[in-house]
Amino acid sequence: xxxxxxxxxxxxxxxxxxxxxxxxxxxxxxxxxxxxxxxxxxxxxxxxxxxxxxxxxxxxxxxxxxxxxxxxxxxxxxxxxxxxxxxxxxxxxxxxxxxxxxxxxxxxxxxxxxxxxxxxxxxxxxxxxxxxxxxxxxxxxxxxxxxxxxxxxxxxxxxxxxxxxxxxxxxxxxxxxxxxxxxxxxxxxxxxxxxxxxxxxxxxxxxxxxxxxxxxxxxxxxxxxxxxxxxxxxxxxxxxxxxxxxxxxxxxxxxxxxxxxxxxxxxxxxxxxxxxxxxxxxxxxxxxxxxxxxxxxxxxxxxxxxxxxxxxxxxxxxxxxxxxxxxxxxxxxxxxxxxxxxxxxxxxxxxxxxxxxxxxxxxxxxxxxxxxxxxxxxxxxxxxxxxxxxxxxxxxxxxxxxxxxxxxxxxxxxxxxxxxxxxxxxxxxxxxxxxxxxxxxxxxxxxxxxxxxxxxxxxxxxxxxxxxxxxxxxxxxxxxxxxx
Amino acid sequence: xxxxxxxxxxxxxxxxxxxxxxxxxxxxxxxxxxxxxxxxxxxxxxxxxxxxxxxxxxxxxxxxxxxxxxxxxxxxxxxxxxxxxxxxxxxxxxxxxxxxxxxxxxxxxxxxxxxxxxxxxxxxxxxxxxxxxxxxxxxxxxxxxxxxxxxxxxxxxxxxxxxxxxxxxxxxxxxxxxxxxxxxxxxxxxxxxxxxxxxxxxxxxxxxxxxxxxxxxxxxxxxxxxxxxxxxxxxxxxxxxxxxxxxxxxx
Numbered sequence: 001x002x003x004x005x006x007x008x009x010x011x012x013x014x015x016x017x018x019x020x021x022x023x024x025x026x027x028x029x030x031x032x033x034x035x036x037x038x039x040x041x042x043x044x045x046x047x048x049x050x051x052x053x054x055x056x057x058x059x060x061x062x063x064x065x066x067x068x069x070x071x072x073x074x075x076x077x078x079x080x081x082x083x084x085x086x087x088x089x090x091x092x093x094x095x096x097x098x099x100x101x102x103x104x105x106x107x108x109x110x111x112x113x114x115x116x117x118x119x120x121x122x123x124x125x126x127x128x129x130x131x132x133x134x135x136x137x138x139x140x141x142x143x144x145x146x147x148x149x150x151x152x153x154x155x156x157x158x159x160x161x162x163x164x165x166x167x168x169x170x171x172x173x174x175x176x177x178x179x180x181x182x183x184x185x186x187x188x189x190x191x192x193x194x195x196x197x198x199x200x201x202x203x204x205x206x207x208x209x210x211x212x213x214x215x216x217x218x219x220x221x222x223x224x225x226x227x228x229x230x231x232x233x234x235x236x237x238x239x240x241x242x243x244x245x246x247x248x249x250x251x252x253x254x255x256x257x258x259x260x261x262x263x264x265x266x267x268x269x270x271x272x273x274x275x276x277x278x279x280x281x282x283x284x285x286x287x288x289x290x291x292x293x294x295x296x297x298x299x300x301x302x303x304x305x306x307x308x309x310x311x312x313x314x315x316x317x318x319x320x321x322x323x324x325x326x327x328x329x330x331x332x333x334x335x336x337x338x339x340x341x342x343x344x345x346x347x348x349x350x351x352x353x354x355x356x357x358x359x360x361x362x363x364x365x366x367x368x369x370x371x372x373x374x375x376x377x378x379x380x381x382x383x384x385x386x387x388x389x390x391x392x393x394x395x396x397x398x399x400x401x402x403x404x405x406x407x408x409x410x411x412x413x414x415x416x417x418x419x420x421x422x423x424x425x426x427x428x429x430x431x432x433x434x435x436x437x438x439x440x441x442x443x444x445x446x447x448x449x450x451x452x453x454x455x456x457x458x459x460x461x462x463x464x465x466x467x468x469x470x471x472x473x474x475x476x477x478x479x480x481x482x483x484x
Numbered sequence: 485x486x487x488x489x490x491x492x493x494x495x496x497x498x499x500x501x502x503x504x505x506x507x508x509x510x511x512x513x514x515x516x517x518x519x520x521x522x523x524x525x526x527x528x529x530x531x532x533x534x535x536x537x538x539x540x541x542x543x544x545x546x547x548x549x550x551x552x553x554x555x556x557x558x559x560x561x562x563x564x565x566x567x568x569x570x571x572x573x574x575x576x577x578x579x580x581x582x583x584x585x586x587x588x589x590x591x592x593x594x595x596x597x598x599x600x601x602x603x604x605x606x607x608x609x610x611x612x613x614x615x616x617x618x619x620x621x622x623x624x625x626x627x628x629x630x631x632x633x634x635x636x637x638x639x640x641x642x643x644x645x646x647x648x649x650x651x652x653x654x655x656x657x658x659x660x661x662x663x664x665x666x667x668x669x670x671x672x673x674x675x676x677x678x679x680x681x682x683x684x685x686x687x688x689x690x691x692x693x694x695x696x697x698x699x700x701x702x703x704x705x706x707x708x709x710x711x712x713x714x715x716x717x718x719x720x721x722x723x724x725x726x727x728x729x730x731x732x733x734x735x
Contacts, residue, residue, distance in 0.1 A: 430575075431538065431539075432575045433575050433576075433577055435535075435537050435538070435559060435575075436571065436574070436575040436577070437577070437585075437588075438558070438559040438560040438563065439535050439537075439559055439560075439563050439568075439569050439571075440563055440585075440588075440589035440592070440645065440649070441560055441563035441564040441589050441592040441593050441596075441649070442560060442588050442589055442592050443560050443592065444558075444560065446588065446592070447560075450577070450580055450584075450585065450588060451577060451580065453579070453580070454577055454578055454579030454580035454581075454628065455578065455579055456579070457579035457580075457581075457628075458579070
C-alpha cells in the first residue's frame with residue numbers, strides 16, 4: 001500500500017494542470033531523426049540483437065512502407081511526419097544496470113515524483129514488481145530474483161530476445177501479426193523496449209507485475225512491445241501506467257501488446273493511461289495508437305482487459321480477445337475520459353471461435369469540454385462457436401454541452417445458438433445530482449468527480465487496489481475545469 | 485445578538501416568474517420555526533433559495549446568517565457554513581458508495597475548518613451508531629446513495645446526514661411527505677434527537693401532523709410568496725381545522 005500513498009501524495013502536491021508535466025534532465029543517447037533501414041539497424045545494434053530479430057524488423061519496415069494510415073476511426077488527426085521523430089532515445093548512463101544502485105539518481109527522483117515504488121523495500125510492502133520503461137529503454141526491473149524462484153520470467157523484452165530467443169520467436173507476432181495494421185507494422189519495425197513475461201505451467205505469479213512507461217525526450221516516439229505468455233493453469237495480473245512531460249508538439253506512441261493464455265490459464269491486464277493530453281486549446285499531447293490483443297488459445301482460458309484512459313490527445317485503442325479455446329472467457333472493462341479537445345476512439349473486439357466461449361464488455365465513456373469520445377466494438381461469433389455468449393454494456397456520460405459521445409457497436413453472429421446482449425445508455429450529469437452533493441458541502445469539482453467515479457464504478461472495481469485509488473484521483477483531476 | 489438566520493424582504497424568481505414576493509423572517513439560535521402553506525405558495529422555492537441553488541434568482545432583499553449576507557456564497561460554501569437542507573425528493577447517485585459520500589461531506593467541512601480528515605475506522609463506527617437511531621441497517625449504508633431506497637429510507641438517510649454534519653441551521657423540506665405513521669415517527673424522533681440550544685431548524689410542511697412530532701416555537705403561513713400570518717404552534721391546528729382558505733385576506 002506504500003505505492004498507493006506515494007501516488008496520492010504526488011497527486012495531491014500539484015494543483016490544476018497536468019500533474020506529470022516535468023522533464024527530467026538526463027543526458028540522453030538519441031538516434032538521429034527519421035526512419036529508414038539504417039535507423040532500424042541502429043536500434044537493433046543498440047539492443048545487441050541477433051540477426052533473426054533484425055531481419056524480422058526489416059521485413060516489418062518493408063511491409064509498413066506499403067501500408068496507409070487508417071482513417072476509419074472517428075478521429076481528426078493532423079498528418080504525422082514520420083521522418084521528424086527520433087525512434088530511439090536512451091538515458092545515457094542507464095544501459096544495463098545490475099541493481100538500483102547503478103540507476104541514475106536523477107531517474108530515481110523522476111520515479112519518486114511519479115510515485116512509482118522503485119525502491120525495493122517499499123515495493124515489498126506493496127507486493128508489486130516493476131519494470132520501468134523510460135523513453136526507449138527498460139531502466140530497472142525489480143524483484144526478478146524473487147520471481148525467478150518460481151520460474152516466472154519478467155524482464156525487458158530486449159533482454160528476452162537475447163536470453164530466451166526460442167520463446168520470443170515462437171510467440172512474437174503470433175497474436176498481432178506484423179501486417180495487422182499500420183501501427184503494428186511500424187511498431188514491429190522500430191520497437192525499442194517493453195516487457196516480457198513468461199509464467200510456466202501451474203504457476204500462480206506471486207505478485208502483481210507492473211510496468212511504468214514514460215516518454216521524456218522531446219520529439220521522441222515511444223514504441224514498446226509487450227509479450228505475456230501464461231502456460232497451462234498459470235495466472236498473472238499485470239499493470240501498466242503511462243505518463244509523459246508536457247510539451248507543445250504532439251508525440252507518437254505506438255505500442256503492441258500480445259497475450260497468450262493456454263489451457264486454464266488466466267491473464268488480467270490493467271492499464272491506467274495518463275499520457276499528456278495537450279492543453280485547453282488542444283496544443284500538444286500524445287498520439288496514442290495502440291494494438292492490444294490476447295489469444296485465449298487453451299480451453300477454459302481467460303483474458304481480462306481493464307483500462308482507464310484519461311490521457312493522450314488522441315487515443316486509438318481496441319484491446320481484444322480471440323476466444324479460440326473451448327469455454328474460454330474474454331472480458332473488457334473500460335473507462336475512457338476525454339476533456340478539452342481530446343479525442344478517443346476506443347473499444348474492443350471479441351472474436352468467438354471456441355465452443356461455449358463467453359465475453360463481457362463494460363464500457364464507460366465520459367466526455368467533457370469540447371472532446372469527442374467514441375466506443376467502437378466488434379462481437380463476432382464464428383460458425384464453430386456453439387453456445388457462445390456475449391454481454392455488452394456501453395454507457396456514455398456527457399459533462400457540458402459542447403462534447404460528443406458516440407457508440408459504434410458491430411455484431412456479427414454466424415452461429416444461431418449464440419446469445420448476444422447489447423445495452424447502451426447516454427446520460428448527463430444532472431443539475432439535481434450536482435446540487436445534492438454541493439448542498440452537503442462538497443465543492444463542485446469534487447462533486448463531479450464523485451458522480452463520475454460512481455458512473456465508472458463497475459470498471460474501477462476490476463482494478464487492483466494499487467491502481468484503483470490512483471485512477472479515482474486521476475478521474476477527478478482530468479475533469480478539472482469541465483464544470484462551472 | 486444578530487439572529488442566526490435573518491431574511492429581509494426577500495424576492496426571488498425562477499426564470500421570469502416571481503415566486504417569493506417579500507419575505508421577512510428571523511430565526512434565533514435554538515428556535516424551531518415551521519412554515520406551512522398551500523401547494524404552490526413558494527415553500528420549496530424558499531428552501532432552494534436559502535440553499536443557493538442555481539436557477540433560483542434572488543431579485544431583491546437579503547439572506548443573512550449570523551449577520552453576514554449569504555447571497556454571494558455558492559451552495560457548497562453555505563453548506564460548509566452550517567446550513568443543511570433535507571430534500572423533499574433526495575437524489576439518487578448511482579455507483580456512489582454511501583460511506584464515501586458521507587465521508588466526503590464530513591471531510592469537506594473539516595478541511596475548511598483546518599482539521600484533519602476523519603479516521604476511516606472511527607468514522608464507520610460513528611455512522612453506524614447514528615444510523616442505528618434511525619433504523620438504518622448496514623446493508624443500506626453499503627448501497628449507492630439513495631439508489632433503490634424506498635421513500636421512507638430516503639428520508640431517514642437525509643436525517644442521518646443531518647446528524648453527521650451537525651448543521652447550525654437545518655431546513656427540512658416536506659420531510660413528512662410520503663411517510664406512513666411509523667416512518668414519520670422514526671424520522672421525527674431522529675430530528676428531535678438533534679434539537680439543541682445551539683441549533684435552529686426551519687420545518688417546511690403542508691400538513692400539521694408533522695408538527696405533533698416536531699413541535700415548533702413559531703408557525704408561519706406562507707401564501708402567494710409572502711408570509712401571511714405568524715403565531716405559535718396553535719396556528720398549525722387552526723389551519724388544520726379551517727384549511728388555507730382565507731389566509732390571504734388575513735394579511
